[in-house]
Amino acid sequence: MTSPVRATAEQPAAGAPAAGPPARPSAGPWRRALGRLRHNRSAMIAGAGLLLIVLACVLAPVYANAIAHTDPFTSNASGTVVVNGERVPVLAQSTEGLGLGVTPVGPTWDPGNYFLGADNQGRDVMARLLYGGRNSLLIGLSSAVVCCALATVLGVLAGYFGGWIDAVLSRFFDVIWAFPVYLLAICLSVVLLTSGLHLGPIHIDAGSLALPVVIIALIYVPYVARPLRGQVMALRNKEFLHAAVGLGASDLRIMRREVLPNVLPTVVVFLPLMTALNMLTESALSFLSVGVQSPDASWGTIINDGLALLYTRPAITIAAGLCVGLTAVALNVLGDGVRDALDPNARLRGGA
Amino acid sequence: MIGYILRRFGAALLVLFAISVLVFLIFFATPGVDPAARIAGKNADPATLAQVRASFGFDRPLPVQYALMMKHLFISHDLTSFVNRGTLVIPQIIEAVPVTLSLVVGAAVIWMVLGVGMGTLAGAMRGTLVDPLVMLLGVFGVSLPVYWLGEVVNLITQKQLHDSVFSWVPPLGYVPMSEGIGQWALHLLFPWLTLALLYAGIYARLLRGELINALNEDYVRTARAKGLSERRILVKHALRCSLIPIVSLFGLDFGALVGGAALLTEVVFGLPGVGKLTYQALQNLDLPVIMGTVLYAAFFVVLANAVVDVLYARLDPRVRRA
Numbered sequence: 001m002t003s004p005v006r007a008t009a010e011q012p013a014a015g016a017p018a019a020g021p022p023a024r025p026s027a028g029p030w031r032r033a034l035g036r037l038r039h040n041r042s043a044m045i046a047g048a049g050l051l052l053i054v055l056a057c058v059l060a061p062v063y064a065n066a067i068a069h070t071d072p073f074t075s076n077a078s079g080t081v082v083v084n085g086e087r088v089p090v091l092a093q094s095t096e097g098l099g100l101g102v103t104p105v106g107p108t109w110d111p112g113n114y115f116l117g118a119d120n121q122g123r124d125v126m127a128r129l130l131y132g133g134r135n136s137l138l139i140g141l142s143s144a145v146v147c148c149a150l151a152t153v154l155g156v157l158a159g160y161f162g163g164w165i166d167a168v169l170s171r172f173f174d175v176i177w178a179f180p181v182y183l184l185a186i187c188l189s190v191v192l193l194t195s196g197l198h199l200g201p202i203h204i205d206a207g208s209l210a211l212p213v214v215i216i217a218l219i220y221v222p223y224v225a226r227p228l229r230g231q232v233m234a235l236r237n238k239e240f241l242h243a244a245v246g247l248g249a250s251d252l253r254i255m256r257r258e259v260l261p262n263v264l265p266t267v268v269v270f271l272p273l274m275t276a277l278n279m280l281t282e283s284a285l286s287f288l289s290v291g292v293q294s295p296d297a298s299w300g301t302i303i304n305d306g307l308a309l310l311y312t313r314p315a316i317t318i319a320a321g322l323c324v325g326l327t328a329v330a331l332n333v334l335g336d337g338v339r340d341a342l343d344p345n346a347r348l349r350g351g352a
Numbered sequence: 353m354i355g356y357i358l359r360r361f362g363a364a365l366l367v368l369f370a371i372s373v374l375v376f377l378i379f380f381a382t383p384g385v386d387p388a389a390r391i392a393g394k395n396a397d398p399a400t401l402a403q404v405r406a407s408f409g410f411d412r413p414l415p416v417q418y419a420l421m422m423k424h425l426f427i428s429h430d431l432t433s434f435v436n437r438g439t440l441v442i443p444q445i446i447e448a449v450p451v452t453l454s455l456v457v458g459a460a461v462i463w464m465v466l467g468v469g470m471g472t473l474a475g476a477m478r479g480t481l482v483d484p485l486v487m488l489l490g491v492f493g494v495s496l497p498v499y500w501l502g503e504v505v506n507l508i509t510q511k512q513l514h515d516s517v518f519s520w521v522p523p524l525g526y527v528p529m530s531e532g533i534g535q536w537a538l539h540l541l542f543p544w545l546t547l548a549l550l551y552a553g554i555y556a557r558l559l560r561g562e563l564i565n566a567l568n569e570d571y572v573r574t575a576r577a578k579g580l581s582e583r584r585i586l587v588k589h590a591l592r593c594s595l596i597p598i599v600s601l602f603g604l605d606f607g608a609l610v611g612g613a614a615l616l617t618e619v620v621f622g623l624p625g626v627g628k629l630t631y632q633a634l635q636n637l638d639l640p641v642i643m644g645t646v647l648y649a650a651f652f653v654v655l656a657n658a659v660v661d662v663l664y665a666r667l668d669p670r671v672r673r674a
Binding site: 171174175177178179180181182183186187188190191192197276277280283284287288290303307310311314317318320321324325328329331332333336 | 363366367368370371374375378379382491492494495496497499500501503504506507510511512608611612613615616619630631634635637642645646649650653654657
């Protein structure tokens with residue numbers, strides 16, 4: 001459970017990212033871990049794949065403006081499109097059943113012209129997919145960062161001070177842990193999505209992306225905080241901590257300079273895995289229509305949009321789901337590589 | 353041991369109480385959220401709002417409202433829905449429980465058999481093609497969204513191949529066991545497989561890791577030195593120890609699934625279980641139903657946590673003193 005204790009002199013400044021160790025003559029633990037990660041072929045392939053996905057999503061406006069010439073956020077109910085030399089409406093009147101619904105145009109496989117077809121409002125699915133990916137990735141990553149930061153602070157505090165601080169924080173973790181995650185997220189989303197969050201000086205509007213970020217970050221705090229607390233409690237009895245106490249260092253200084261560098265590898269290990277988990281949670285919430293709100297898109301909302309058209313235009317659902325799945329696979333494989341490189345003994349799932 | 357069990361279940365009760373308060377506060381005391389406004393509709397005039405407040409008891413102090421709700425839920429068992437007034441909450445939940453249990457128990461059997469089987473195979477046949485395949489399935493298990501997999505399964509079995517290979521697949525929905533065990537199983541087959549496939553991957557991968565660790569232990573070397581067969585070492589010695597973390601994880605996952613994590617699977621396959629009930633209640637903000645289902649869900653999660661802890665204490669006496 002505990003990572004190997006290292007002399008603090010070897011540590012780079014707290015908070016240094018794993019990817020960019022400072023230049024120094026003897027290879028520090030971060031640099032050695034990076035070297036191990038570099039030699040992990042599957043992790044590197046996953047990282048490259050992830051980079052491609054991120055790049056494609058970042059370039060979403062370029063695709064929408066320069067290639068597809070479409071606005072993926074306004075509906076295009078009366079538009080027409082040329083397919084195989086024929087001009088057809090984007091939304092055709094449904095011929096099945098009562099003929100009440102509409103059937104959007106299917107995939108044309110022409111990048112400039114409804115590559116993956118249109119959704120039920122005549123919007124370009126490919127462009128929405130790229131824009132949706134931005135939201136999904138942004139929410140996944142930022143909520144993972146918020147979650148890990150909050151969990152580090154709480155876990156270190158609980159483990160370091162023990163006593164009543166630990167008792168209160170641990171009960172807090174217990175309650176959130178015992179709350180079925182999706183139900184808690186849905187409860188919070190249902191309440192906050194209509195009115196937004198107004199807590200003292202903090203004001204988050206109802207449609208803001210920050211809401212799902214905060215909600216998802218909050219529900220997974222015990223996942224990260226509990227193992228960290230255990231690590232810190234094990235560190236409490238180490239000699240270098242006694243030495244720091246003997247030197248008269250303040251609690252804050254000890255936590256920052258002695259404890260934090262020792263638990264940071266575990267936090268970094270959690271980061272990609274939590275990003276994958278949070279992105280999946282976001283897409284599940286959006287799928288249940290309590291995540292990202294229209295007209296904004298995320299991969300989850302696109303899967304939800306495609307649900308009504310599943311049997312006629314399956315490409316919408318399949319493409320969005322593949323995006324979620326592939327990104328999560330890449331993040332998990334990369335995360336496993338990071339774990340093998342930094343902290344092979346970290347137990348991440350189950351917590352027991 | 354008795355003392356530990358009592359303490360553990362006392363703590364579980366406290367957690368349940370805290371959860372009920374938390375849910376209540378989320379819906380009744382979040383700043384800027386007014387349950388009366390939700391019930392009365394978007395542009396209700398003040399008189400209607402006041403009427404709704406009085407009729408639902410929202411004008412009383414929060415602790416009184418909480419106590420009243422708990423009394424209706426646990427003592428008089430006559431908590432009624434806010435949306436369909438007159439509909440009792442508890443019978444609705446009792447009706448939905450068998451559906452969720454059918455789904456989760458069936459899936460659990462499949463995923464434990466598959467997971468343990470594949471994990472053992474991968475651990476024993478390290479270096480062959482089986483090993484990376486199981487690892488891959490494990491990665492997919494944590495990465496693929498279950499609701500999406502369910503939709504793709506629906507697409508294939510209900511539409512694309514429904515006229516040829518899958519013509520025997522019944523339409524979506526649930527058939528109770530009383531109408532014939534064959535139909536019950538047939539309706540649940542694909543939900544079971546969808547849910548089980550992802551968990552089987554996760555469990556196989558975990559078991560593989562544990563097995564590989566166990567096979568490097570001294571007691572395995574001793575067993576080899578005694579001249580036991582590889583097969584016996586694997587099954588009787590290594591596997592037994594490796595299964596402990598699997599069983600504890602199983603307790604937690606099973607509790608979580610019965611307690612609402614199967615919501616997405618239920619929604620996608622149209623199964624009227626507790627998860628779907630909760631989801632519908634959340635969509636029209638039917639607070640008493642949400643309260644009932646969330647407490648029911650939390651009960652299973654907390655129970656599973658407590659049972660796992662007690663089992664651990666039974667296996668490892670050091671835990672009892674913690």
